Amino acid sequence: MSALAAIVRRELAAYFATPIAYVFIAVFVALAGVFTFQVGNFFNRGMADLMPLFLYLPWLLLVLAPAVAMRLWAEERARGTIELLLTLPLATWQAVVAKWLAGWLFLGIGLMATWGLWITVNWLGEPDNGVIALGYLAAWMTGGVLLAAGAAASALTRNQVIAFVLAAAICFVLMSAATPLVQEALGALLPAWLAEALAAASALSHFSSVAQGVISAADVLYWVSMTAFWLFVNVLVVEWKKAA
Amino acid sequence: MEALLRLENLHRRFGAMRAVNGISLDVPRGQVLGFLGPNGAGKSTTMKMAAGFLPPDEGRVLLAGIDMWRSPVAAKRHLGYLPEGAPLHDEMTVRGFLAFCGRVRGLSGAALRQALERAAQRTQLAPVWGQRIGTLSKGYRRRMGLAQAIMHEPDVLILDEPTDGLDPNQKQVVRELIRDMAKKSAIIVSTHILEEVPAVCDRVVIIARGRIVAQGTAEEIAAQAPQGGEPSLELAFRHLTGAAANGGRAAA
Numbered sequence: 183m184s185a186l187a188a189i190v191r192r193e194l195a196a197y198f199a200t201p202i203a204y205v206f207i208a209v210f211v212a213l214a215g216v217f218t219f220q221v222g223n224f225f226n227r228g229m230a231d232l233m234p235l236f237l238y239l240p241w242l243l244l245v246l247a248p249a250v251a252m253r254l255w256a257e258e259r260a261r262g263t264i265e266l267l268l269t270l271p272l273a274t275w276q277a278v279v280a281k282w283l284a285g286w287l288f289l290g291i292g293l294m295a296t297w298g299l300w301i302t303v304n305w306l307g308e309p310d311n312g313v314i315a316l317g318y319l320a321a322w323m324t325g326g327v328l329l330a331a332g333a334a335a336s337a338l339t340r341n342q343v344i345a346f347v348l349a350a351a352i353c354f355v356l357m358s359a360a361t362p363l364v365q366e367a368l369g370a371l372l373p374a375w376l377a378e379a380l381a382a383a384s385a386l387s388h389f390s391s392v393a394q395g396v397i398s399a400a401d402v403l404y405w406v407s408m409t410a411f412w413l414f415v416n417v418l419v420v421e422w423k424k425a426a
Numbered sequence: 427m428e429a430l431l432r433l434e435n436l437h438r439r440f441g442a443m444r445a446v447n448g449i450s451l452d453v454p455r456g457q458v459l460g461f462l463g464p465n466g467a468g469k470s471t472t473m474k475m476a477a478g479f480l481p482p483d484e485g486r487v488l489l490a491g492i493d494m495w496r497s498p499v500a501a502k503r504h505l506g507y508l509p510e511g512a513p514l515h516d517e518m519t520v521r522g523f524l525a526f527c528g529r530v531r532g533l534s535g536a537a538l539r540q541a542l543e544r545a546a547q548r549t550q551l552a553p554v555w556g557q558r559i560g561t562l563s564k565g566y567r568r569r570m571g572l573a574q575a576i577m578h579e580p581d582v583l584i585l586d587e588p589t590d591g592l593d594p595n596q597k598q599v600v601r602e603l604i605r606d607m608a609k610k611s612a613i614i615v616s617t618h619i620l621e622e623v624p625a626v627c628d629r630v631v632i633i634a635r636g637r638i639v640a641q642g643t644a645e646e647i648a649a650q651a652p653q654g655g656e657p658s659l660e661l662a663f664r665h666l667t668g669a670a671a672n673g674g675r676a677a678a
């Protein structure tokens with residue numbers, strides 16, 4: 183396990199080695215603020231809660247998660263350091279899990295950086311802090327799913343821009359497959375059973391119900407199994423690219 | 427002597443191109459094997475398979491008797507590998523990167539500190555210890571790559587062009603390091619610098635078009651220079667690999 187911890191540590195430090203991480207977090211926090219207070223009509227609703235934030239957070243995650251995921255594997259490929267990583271004495275799944283874990287911790291840091299919003303609603307009124315905590319949990323867990331999918335996309339290419347676009351596309355479908363608009367488009371493109379399966383696997387419904395304060399074992403099972411599924415895909419991609 | 431590194435009948439193709447076409451090698455402890463061949467002969471491809479990065483289409487790799495493609499993690503514990511071009515993480519410091527490699531290999535505490543000190547000393551990295559890798563000169567970069575490969579004192583060292591692009595002083599440092607490591611390890615080194623071969627390598631294998639075309643000591647190979655000439659490694663190399671290329675074409 184020390185190998186896994188060493189990689190998590192290196193990857194997390196790599197995010198903060200360049201200004202990009204700070205830019206990501208600053209933009210994310212700024213957007214979260216804008217959506218909460220401006221777009222979300224915070225002051226006219228007359229309610230001190232973070233509902234507006236959690237309404238828009240899934241769509242912010244659609245940008246943030248691919249941005250965090252894109253470098254995880256593509257950068258190693260572009261630099262050639264993937265040869266070092268994959269000749270160290272550790273299993274491929276360990277590298278996959280460690281990289282994802284680092285990205286997930288980074289997402290958590292990004293979410294925590296919106297603490298100002300939480301303080302503000304508590305200052306303005308008396309929100310249900312339990313519901314807000316569940317909202318953050320939902321965002322983090324959903325982010326974990328998107329990140330795992332994005333990391334798998336990153337393993338396909340050496341180009342981070344391609345990795346980002348691919349990851350964003352996958353994440354968009356994952357997130358919104360159950361919305362009427364996307365269902366219609368998917369229905370036209372895919373066999374009905376597949377469109378329905380995608381809808382059932384949609385991340386948004388789980389996010390929304392938990393962010394409203396209702397959490398069930400099914401939600402947790404969904405997050406854990408979807409993350410595990412995409413990490414498994416990630417391992418397959420890394421192994422397959424080795425052979426290609 | 428038992429071979430620490432054994433390659434058995436390795437094959438690898440890319441599309442229709444056979445990059446490696448049946449290479450078998452044994453390297454015992456204490457031996458430095460020079461792995462020579464023209465550009466595109468398949469040296470790096472062979473070394474990537476030996477290091478467990480690229481899966482062979484056919485054949486086996488054994489490190490300290492462990493099958494690389496059956497028990498990769500166990501086999502890789504015995505391995506130090508310098509990939510071609512010495513890829514490194516530019517944003518990390520020299521110390522940070524070596525500590526990372528050590529930790530992944532399970533070193534910690536005093537053992538890690540000792541390994542770092544020893545590696546720094548052997549590769550003379552002390553002057554740049556806290557520097558970011560991206561700002562290193564080529565010589566330091568290459569030695570950094572070597573430090574990463576040797577820090578855990580592996581049984582098998584696979585070094586792909588360790589002296590490529592270094593000045594004569596740096597080359598000498600690296601050659602001495604390789605000779606020093608050979609006391610305990612089995613080493614395979616690829617190079618295009620034929621002058622360094624007699625001093626560094628106990629044995630030489632020349633490949634062309636994915637096949638072994640000659641092997642022996644540097645003198646034995648040099649003696650295979652074209653008839654009437656002085657024994658010369660370079661003439662022999664050109665003769666052997668040129669002939670192989672022609673033979674390959676004739677056969678195709």
Ligand SMILES: Nc1ncnc2c1ncn2[C@@H]1O[C@H](COP(=O)(O)OP(=O)(O)OP(=O)(O)O)[C@@H](O)[C@H]1O
Pocket residue numbers: 440445463464465466467468469470471472510
């Ligand atoms: N990933 C790849 N995809 C397609 N072809 C490849 C790939 N890697 C190597 N090759 C081809 O395989 C052949 C052998 O390449 P390799 O890098 O092993 O040669 P080399 O002996 O190391 O040459 P050099 O001395 O130039 O480093 C070359 O023709 C090369 O173009």
Ligand SMILES: [Mg+2]
Pocket residue numbers: 469470471510586
């Ligand atoms: Mg090469």
